Amino acid sequence: MDWVIHHKGEPPFYHEVSDIREWDKNFLEVDDETLSDIIEAADYLEMGNLLQLCYVHTWRDE
Numbered sequence: 001m002d003w004v005i006h007h008k009g010e011p012p013f014y015h016e017v018s019d020i021r022e023w024d025k026n027f028l029e030v031d032d033e034t035l036s037d038i039i040e041a042a043d044y045l046e047m048g049n050l051l052q053l054c055y056v057h058t059w060r061d062e
Helices: 002-006 022-027 032-044 048-059
Strands: none
Touching: 002 022, 022 048, 032 048
């Protein structure tokens, strides 16, 4: 819910790691289980921007 409130009125776009803003980086600094839960919820709720953020965030280490 925090992510939705923070981005109200300004849908973000994430294509590369460099597109991730500091607030979003801090939001996703969670353990793997929690990140998996966020991804599952974003997919279920059809929140494409949040889902994209999670995928780009997970690719940062590759």
